[in-house]
Amino acid sequence: MTGLDRFLDSFFNLRVAVEYLPKIIDGFWLTILLAFCIILSGLAAGLALAVLRSLGIRPVNWLIIFVVDLFRALPPLVIIVLLYFGLPAAGLSISGFASAWLSLALVLMAFSEEIFWAGITAVPRGQWEAARSTGLTFAATLGHVVLPQAVRMVVPPLTNRTIAITKGTALASVVAVPEILGAAQAGVSFSFNPTPLTLGALAYVVLFFPVVILGRWIETRFAWKR
Amino acid sequence: MTFDDFLLAFFSLEIVGQAWPILWTGLQQTLLLSAIVVPLGVGGGMLLALLSTVRHRLVRWPLMVWVDFFRAVPPLVLLIFVYAGLPFAGLEVSAIGAVAIGFFLNTGAYYGEILRAGIESVPAGQMEAARSTGLTRWQTMRYVVLPQAVRNVLPDLISNTLEVVKLTSIASVVALPELLFQARQAQSVTYNATPIVAAAVVYFLLLWPVVRLLSRLENRQLAGRR
Numbered sequence: 001m002t003g004l005d006r007f008l009d010s011f012f013n014l015r016v017a018v019e020y021l022p023k024i025i026d027g028f029w030l031t032i033l034l035a036f037c038i039i040l041s042g043l044a045a046g047l048a049l050a051v052l053r054s055l056g057i058r059p060v061n062w063l064i065i066f067v068v069d070l071f072r073a074l075p076p077l078v079i080i081v082l083l084y085f086g087l088p089a090a091g092l093s094i095s096g097f098a099s100a101w102l103s104l105a106l107v108l109m110a111f112s113e114e115i116f117w118a119g120i121t122a123v124p125r126g127q128w129e130a131a132r133s134t135g136l137t138f139a140a141t142l143g144h145v146v147l148p149q150a151v152r153m154v155v156p157p158l159t160n161r162t163i164a165i166t167k168g169t170a171l172a173s174v175v176a177v178p179e180i181l182g183a184a185q186a187g188v189s190f191s192f193n194p195t196p197l198t199l200g201a202l203a204y205v206v207l208f209f210p211v212v213i214l215g216r217w218i219e220t221r222f223a224w225k226r
Numbered sequence: 227m228t229f230d231d232f233l234l235a236f237f238s239l240e241i242v243g244q245a246w247p248i249l250w251t252g253l254q255q256t257l258l259l260s261a262i263v264v265p266l267g268v269g270g271g272m273l274l275a276l277l278s279t280v281r282h283r284l285v286r287w288p289l290m291v292w293v294d295f296f297r298a299v300p301p302l303v304l305l306i307f308v309y310a311g312l313p314f315a316g317l318e319v320s321a322i323g324a325v326a327i328g329f330f331l332n333t334g335a336y337y338g339e340i341l342r343a344g345i346e347s348v349p350a351g352q353m354e355a356a357r358s359t360g361l362t363r364w365q366t367m368r369y370v371v372l373p374q375a376v377r378n379v380l381p382d383l384i385s386n387t388l389e390v391v392k393l394t395s396i397a398s399v400v401a402l403p404e405l406l407f408q409a410r411q412a413q414s415v416t417y418n419a420t421p422i423v424a425a426a427v428v429y430f431l432l433l434w435p436v437v438r439l440l441s442r443l444e445n446r447q448l449a450g451r452r
Contacts, residue, residue, distance in 0.1 A: 205299060
């Protein structure tokens with residue numbers, strides 16, 4: 001066999017590809033499910049914390065800032081490992097899926113709180129004052145005047161951060177979740193051939209390439225008006 | 227489980243004492259690894275950013291595909307692909323070699339995007355003025371455009387560097403004895419979750435100042451934009 005034949009046989013082996021494609025596809029859907037869970041709960045929690053912070057209760061805000069800093073400073077894999085391998089010591093067993101979901105949702109919560117908060121503070125004070133003086137309540141001002149402007153402003157950084165954190169779903173393979181990477185690695189060790197990894201990488205490209213392009217588009221579409 | 231049991235399982239000082247020599251070597255590896263992969267990524271990114279100033283179609287399109295491809299593939303997938311896949315092609319790579327290649331490709335793409343945005347943020351007039359004083363293209367880039375470009379995107383550069391340092395924790399997956407890997411080792415030796423908690427604390431203490439600094443820089447940036 002020439003070098004090229006060997007290379008093709010290793011990385012683009014049709015027989016192996018056909019055999020393991022279904023597993024990779026299962027992993028693909030699992031990755032999407034995990035990603036959706038993370039995005040929904042992470043963004044919701046982040047927005048909730050930012051709104052809570054806007055109430056301006058000192059001790060609460062300190063706590064929020066600490067929690068946000070904590071999850072911005074810790075590597076996501078460390079949190080996943082801590083939850084998955086650490087919690088059983090407290091008598092709480094947690095599945096790999098749940099630990100990956102919880103960990104990445106907390107990380108996304110921290111980053112998105114910071115971004116939402118930056119957006120809220122970037123809305124000029126006059127907007128608050130004008131809205132309040134027309135008789136809107138604090139909640140109505142926040143919900144109908146400030147947040148729509150704030151959220152619009154932070155769409156680009158929020159999109160990019162969300163994409164970056166969602167790619168962390170691959171970390172779930174470390175705690176035995178058969179998402180794309182987990183399924184691919186299992187395939188490699190059963191078939192002694194790296195083709196499943198090629199498939200896995202392709203699956204990620206299929207999944208995230210459009211998202212990255214979308215991120216680029218959103219960045220120009222919602223560009224800051226200077 | 228009583229509170230004392232909880233403390234014993236997660237915050238046992240005795241275990242920290244036992245595990246500290248192992249964790250310490252891990253911390254040194256993490257710092258060493260960061261000192262290798264950050265310059266690699268910045269160098270690769272600088273190369274990509276400089277290439278992006280070439281307006282030719284044959285450079286622009288491949289460059290964009292390259293950057294988006296490596297931003298779409300999760301770093302852990304890239305790392306596993308290099309580490310577990312390349313040996314099948316007859317190329318043995320050490321764990322540290324695989325980490326260096328994977329990080330070069332992944333973080334290079336991110337640094338490249340940031341630096342490109344920085345270069346584009348420098349007004350064209352700067353370039354033209356510098357060229358008309360007789361500076362060469364290269365001198366203009368080196369002494370006029372790049373210093374301003376880097377300053378304009380400094381928060382993003384620091385933020386990405388923070389992410390890269392956190393990301394070195396995935397090297398534990400290919401058995402490189404950095405902080406997280408050593409913490410897992412210590413956990414399995416001591417049958418106690420404390421070493422992982424200790425590792426998390428070390429990461430936090432190491433990176434918290436950077437997170438604080440970033441928070442300030444980002445707020446200032448946003449305030450300047452409204």
